[in-house]
Amino acid sequence: MSRLHVSLPGLNMKNPILPASGCFGFGKEYAKWYDLSVLGGITIKAATLEGRFGNPTPRVAETESGMLNAIGLQNPGVQKILENEIPALQPFNIPILANIAGSTEEEYIEVTRQISSSPQVSAVELNISCPNVKEGGIQFGTHYRSAANLTRKVKAVSEKPVYVKLSPNVSNIVEMAQAVEEAGADGLSMINTLVGMKLDWRTGNPILGNKTGGLSGPAIKPVAIRMIYEVSQKVSLPIIGMGGVSTAEDVLEMMSAGASAVAVGTANFVNPYVCPEIIEQLPKLLDEIGVENISEMTGRSTKQWKTPLSSR
Amino acid sequence: MSRLHVSLPGLNMKNPILPASGCFGFGKEYAKWYDLSVLGGITIKAATLEGRFGNPTPRVAETESGMLNAIGLQNPGVQKILENEIPALQPFNIPILANIAGSTEEEYIEVTRQISSSPQVSAVELNISCPNVKEGGIQFGTHYRSAANLTRKVKAVSEKPVYVKLSPNVSNIVEMAQAVEEAGADGLSMINTLVGMKLDWRTGNPILGNKTGGLSGPAIKPVAIRMIYEVSQKVSLPIIGMGGVSTAEDVLEMMSAGASAVAVGTANFVNPYVCPEIIEQLPKLLDEIGVENISEMTGRSTKQWKTPLSSR
Amino acid sequence: MKKHLLNVTSNIEIARNIFEMKLTGPGVGSMTTPGQFLHVSVGNHSSKLLRRPLSICDVDLDREEVTLLYRAQGEGTKQLSQKSAGEIVDVLGPLGNGFELAENDHNRKALLIGGGIGVPPLYYLGKHLKSKGIEVTFILGYQSIEDSFYIEKFNEIGETIVTTVDGSLGIKGFVTDAMMNVMNDEPIIYSVGPAIMLKAVEERAGGLRGYLSLEERMGCGIGACFACVCPTETRESGYVKICSDGPVFKMGEVVL
Amino acid sequence: MKKHLLNVTSNIEIARNIFEMKLTGPGVGSMTTPGQFLHVSVGNHSSKLLRRPLSICDVDLDREEVTLLYRAQGEGTKQLSQKSAGEIVDVLGPLGNGFELAENDHNRKALLIGGGIGVPPLYYLGKHLKSKGIEVTFILGYQSIEDSFYIEKFNEIGETIVTTVDGSLGIKGFVTDAMMNVMNDEPIIYSVGPAIMLKAVEERAGGLRGYLSLEERMGCGIGACFACVCPTETRESGYVKICSDGPVFKMGEVVL
Ligand SMILES: Cc1cc2nc3c(=O)[nH]c(=O)nc-3n(C[C@H](O)[C@H](O)[C@H](O)COP(=O)(O)OP(=O)(O)OC[C@H]3O[C@@H](n4cnc5c(N)ncnc54)[C@H](O)[C@@H]3O)c2cc1C
Ligand SMILES: Cc1cc2nc3c(=O)[nH]c(=O)nc-3n(C[C@H](O)[C@H](O)[C@H](O)COP(=O)(O)OP(=O)(O)OC[C@H]3O[C@@H](n4cnc5c(N)ncnc54)[C@H](O)[C@@H]3O)c2cc1C
Ligand SMILES: Cc1cc2nc3c(=O)[nH]c(=O)nc-3n(C[C@H](O)[C@H](O)[C@H](O)COP(=O)(O)O)c2cc1C
Ligand SMILES: Cc1cc2nc3c(=O)[nH]c(=O)nc-3n(C[C@H](O)[C@H](O)[C@H](O)COP(=O)(O)O)c2cc1C
Ligand code: FES
Ligand code: FES
DSSP, rough: OOOOOEETTEEEESSSEEEEETTTTTTHHHHHOOOOOGGSEEEEEEEEESSSOOOOEEEOOEEEEEEEEEEOOOOOOOHIIIIIIGGGGGGGOOOEEEOOOOHHHHHHHHHHHHTSSSTTTTEEEEEOOTTTTSSSHHHHHHHHHHHHHHHHHHHHHSSEEEEEESSSSSSSSSHHHHHHHHOSSSSSEOOOOOEEEEEEEEEEESSBTTTTEEEEEEGGHHHHHHHHHHHHHTOOOOOEEESSSSSSHHHHHHHHHHHHHEETTTTHOOOHHHHOOOOHHHHHHHHHTTTOGGGGGGTTHHHHHOGGGGGG | OTTTTTEEEEEEEESEEEEEESSSTTTTHHHHTTTGGGOOOOEEEEOOOSOOOOOHHHHHHHHEEEEEEOOOBOOOHHIIIIIIGGGGGGGOOOOOEEOOOOOOOHHHHHHHHHHHHTTTTEEEEEOOOOOOOOSHHHHHHOOHHHHHHHHHHHHHHOOSSSEEEEEEOOSOOOHHHHHHTTOOOOOOEEEEEEEOOOOOTOOOOBTHHHHHHHEOOOOOOOHHHHHHHHHHOOOOOOOOOOOOOSHHHHOOOHHHTSSSSSEEOTTTHOOOOOHHHHHHHHHHHHTTOOOSOGGGGGTOOOOHHSSSSSOO | EEEEEEEEEEEEEEEEEEEEEEEEEEGGGGSSSTTTTEEOOSSSSSSSOOOOEEOOOOTTTTTTTEEEEEEEOOOHHHHHHHTTTTTTEEEEEEBBBBOOGGGGGTTTEEEEEEEESSSSSHHHHHHHHHHHHEEEEEEEEESGGGOOOOOHHHHSSEEEEEEEETTOOOOOOOOGGTGGGGOOTTTTEEEEEEEHHHHHHHHHHHOOOOEEEEOOSSSSSSSSSSSSSSEEESSSSSSSETTTOOOOOOOOSOOO | OOOEEEEEEEEEEEEEEEEEEEEEGGGOOOOOOOOOOEEOOOOSSOOOOOEEEEOOOOOOOTEEEEEEEOOSSSHHHHHHHOOOTTTTEEEEEEBBBBBOOOOTTTSOEEEEEEGGGGGGGHHHHHHHHHTTOOOEEEEEESGGGGGGGOOHHHHHEEEEEETTTTTTSSSEEGGGGGGGGGGOOEEEEEEOOOOOHHHHHHHHTTTTEEEEEEEOOSSSSSSSSSEEEEEEEHHHHHHHHEETOOOOOEEEEOOO
């Protein structure tokens, strides 16, 4: 077993690195840049029941050390994904985490039913935190009762472990995490984007066609670290951490905060080779701090401080 | 009347720029760098009833395009502020916005009573959003009923207009804003910092003595713009905007989103002259876009889009 | 499709805010199709994350040198304009599908229409077409004489008609105002510029065949993020991705 | 207290990850007190916002040149180490209160103790003390020989005792291990280094008088943000601000 190996429900990963949903399409574009089989896994773009065209352009805007996106869950629909996209990933032989979205509970349930039955899909990631669609998405992700209900129903039909992807746009992330844990989630993914906006100062108009968008990139890493740190002390679910990770150091910081695996989003746009480069760098950093297996890193910070944050 | 003039309850400002609370002390340090009378106003550091020592060091950490702080409301207490600090600002003849904090409702009320009775204080800013203290602060700022109650009580004793400083760490900023509007607030200040954290990847330990801290700087500007944009469409209170502003362009962007005045925090650390430099730059930018008076900028974006966001 | 670290050989302002940057490195050898672009990183240690798509304006294969022309307008391109000879620029590319010639295009004349910062790729395209024996005419539209650039160089390839919005150079007006007189031979039209100009060109072109190169804000630049879509009625999916399906499309292929 | 744009005249690695940067400009004329620091901006267009406090290591008033010595360890100082001659560095300063000599210190010997990157300000201080006729002895502590720097230059000012943690140069151990032998003349002690070292020096100094220069993470660097406080029992407020009340304090003045 390699020293980078990590194991999460449904995800047996040779290293803790996987691209984040929506930042890597269904893999085929980046497969032209490098051999995807080096990855610990892959999170594919959100699937909805029917194909969606998404939001008007412009769909991205640049911010300081971050970016806004309002893609709007554009995707060809679950059926086409199962027919065309997922099979193309077969040769790489890596765990697939399938991101699921919908406008209604029924849609989420149906998409989960279909996609989780694919033998190629290792786990599903319930996206209840997309800030860029009018219905569904974030509205499930900011009310903990809706989130728990949805989790329960999706769990009931899913043939694979279910990770719930949490929104950072909440007053109390721990409450959300506990609610979905109780509802039967197998793991958490956190964080999705913060809702943000940029205006053109000359015209006063929003840059994005959708006006608001999701803020990602290094700018949000401190928020991600804090939320993962807090949640990891209060729930016992494994966490796939994400939010602004772009270096191997970031990965170890996030694992120290409590993540068991780490997803890389925006950084792929900065450097298409970022994932393999991080994976190559990790053993060197572990050597530097004298850690044998990367799985020991998870929650190192809270272990060190022993008492949970909230009781201090 | 100058083209940069803006007028808000209690704050008659010759330009819309004032330093943000906690980033400018009580003014005397920056007074060594430039003549503070060029400012539109000044927000002074949070006052509590008794003096406070604050949090253990380190109290600041750097993040990408941002910083974390966990000062912990260190201040000499309201009495000493009234005796030593506020009088020193007399010569500059600019409006003073006094930031108020406390652990209990009673403390907020008493501090307001005392500080608002100073003839030098133009308005008070109710800090219900400090993420760095265990009691009070953010706990008032994330529950809208507590926020409304506190606002009502503070309003009852305040001799000056009351601005409520909102926390961005909430699921629904509009709900918070509406609650304090209904409770009688005269204006809003937004946003305070996002709760964040940074770990040393080598040791796994938090950098900050307080472990978590407040994220400020350009990294958070998109969140500030979005919240100001949304809130300005749903409440009729004037907004003092802040969060990541460091250029004159940022000021116009934030005013377009809905702010009537703009506070500058973290940018003072980057460049102590940032406020006077922005003030000097503003007329040039207004010329560039053919706007005569800066007050016309406020809410330009939402005016343009006419219908409020939520009904689209 | 590769990431290259290219060396700046020169980076000079050739007109108001317009910079000509020459870059060299082994990667240049693959940049042989006009209309393709490079996705350019504007700074390291920088707060600007997103790459800037810039068209290939010229390539000198012998010297392994690629030329980019860009307007320093926003923060990113301003940073790029600060780079001096010897510094490194990190680019992805060549990306996208460039201009291609259908078999039956070879005997026809070509009319190349570019507005503002849409002009650069037409230079490399013009050279290619000329080398295939095609007679090339350019219509280049600028805001004013101060914003104009490369006119001499275009003139070396073919007849070059200039329009300026303020009339300070050439015909006063837009590129479309200059089109009528040069469409008699039913040239193939190649056009690059803002969507609004492309739309006008398409309309003015009547039934003529041609190619348009589109612009849109991009994330990945390689087809993975769906930032740069454009609606189309000619494909089942209902959209194209400008970065990977384009940036060049046949006239009429996409909904402008 | 001013903001200065200084010109890099040189910036070279003088030991493993240790850089000597020389900066020139009119602002240098005000940098005359040893122990003061500059608050240095590490990059423009950069995602690193906070300035880095770096001690004044030497000043040449004739050449209007200030020398900084710094360890490139984190991202910011690494960026700084990339600057080359001719580039601009934006600094605030001189900031803080440096080392001062009380009247009755003038007849005494001085023992200057620095650990690692606390060494630089002792150079300028040593020069000042020597010019006042005070006999100076240095104890400089490094990790190992590869991390050591400026020893020759210190030797020109006064006797210089070196300690290294791994024993690769001088005495094996910490600076405190070298103190005993040089305290007979009851020198005034000046010490700069991490808090843990300063604490040990203070203890080892027994009742001797002296000055300590403290380090803490800073925001503003000018006393406005309360980032850099240190507890004290000697002031009513209960704290001092290292950036503006310090960084130099009398031994015993603050709680380490
Ligand atoms: C295929 C293609 C080829 C191009 N070729 C050229 C060229 O050869 N020369 C040239 O000067 N310009 C060209 N452009 C436009 C160029 O990409 C933008 O002018 C540039 O990205 C603006 O960056 P900035 O730093 O000046 O602006 P900023 O406002 O700082 O940019 C912020 C973000 O918005 C994006 N953006 C802003 N304006 C545009 C735009 N018009 N098109 C696409 N993205 C934009 C930027 O890429 C960046 O992600 C091309 C665009 C595309 C899509
Ligand atoms: C008064 C004073 C004088 C100093 N003089 C020198 C000197 O002459 N030479 C030298 O090499 N170092 C000196 N230091 C320490 C120096 O400031 C830090 O090593 C440097 O700030 C680290 O920045 P970085 O980019 O390497 O690290 P990063 O980890 O990127 O820094 C992140 C943030 O933490 C701060 N920080 C990190 N470590 C320290 C530290 N040890 N002390 C203060 N802030 C820190 C940085 O300033 C920055 O704000 C001095 C510190 C102080 C307070
Ligand atoms: C362009 C883009 C598209 C995204 N699409 C999705 C999506 O379809 N489903 C989802 O759960 N998250 C989506 N996200 C969020 C990312 O998966 C990730 O949670 C977030 O970007 C934070 O990570 P980062 O800072 O590394 O990008 C998207 C992010 C970006 C930038
Ligand atoms: C060091 C520091 C101290 C602060 N102290 C206070 C405070 O005492 N009271 C308060 O209401 N806000 C405080 N804030 C928040 C700022 O006033 C401001 O709301 C926030 O930093 C966002 O603005 P910026 O990005 O321009 O810094 C503090 C911020 C910083 C960085
Ligand atoms: S920019 Fe990402 S798909 Fe075109
Ligand atoms: S760094 Fe701001 S008070 Fe010292």
